[in-house]
Amino acid sequence: MSALLASLGFRNVSFPKSVDIDDVQEEELVLAGAISASLFPRLRARQDTDEEGIRRYVAYALTTAALLSAAAAAGVSVFVLLYK
Numbered sequence: 001m002s003a004l005l006a007s008l009g010f011r012n013v014s015f016p017k018s019v020d021i022d023d024v025q026e027e028e029l030v031l032a033g034a035i036s037a038s039l040f041p042r043l044r045a046r047q048d049t050d051e052e053g054i055r056r057y058v059a060y061a062l063t064t065a066a067l068l069s070a071a072a073a074a075g076v077s078v079f080v081l082l083y084k
Contacts, residue, residue, distance in 0.1 A: 010079075016067050019059040021052065034062065 005013045029035045035058065043054045064080075071078040 012076075016063070016070075018063040019066075021055040021059045024055040024058045024062070029058070029062075 001015070002013055026035075026040045030037045039058070040054060043049075043057065049057070067080075068078065
């Protein structure tokens with residue numbers, strides 16, 4: 001992927017470490033203030049995925065938030081590629 005992006009003219013490409021779903025522990029994240037206490041209950045109420053799906057969603061959201069926060073702090077532009 002890096003070679004492809006470089007061939008398209010991108011010069012400063014990084015692939016940040018993502019939050020692993022095994023690190024998504026509801027109680028710990030709430031206590032740390034990383035997520036709202038209502039997040040998991042609201043996601044469960046939707047009944048459109050299982051617990052693993054919820055943890056994957058939260059891991060992705062935490063990864064994205066960390067990436068955007070780091071970019072803002074560094075004052076750099078961000079290009080985000082979303083994929084499944």
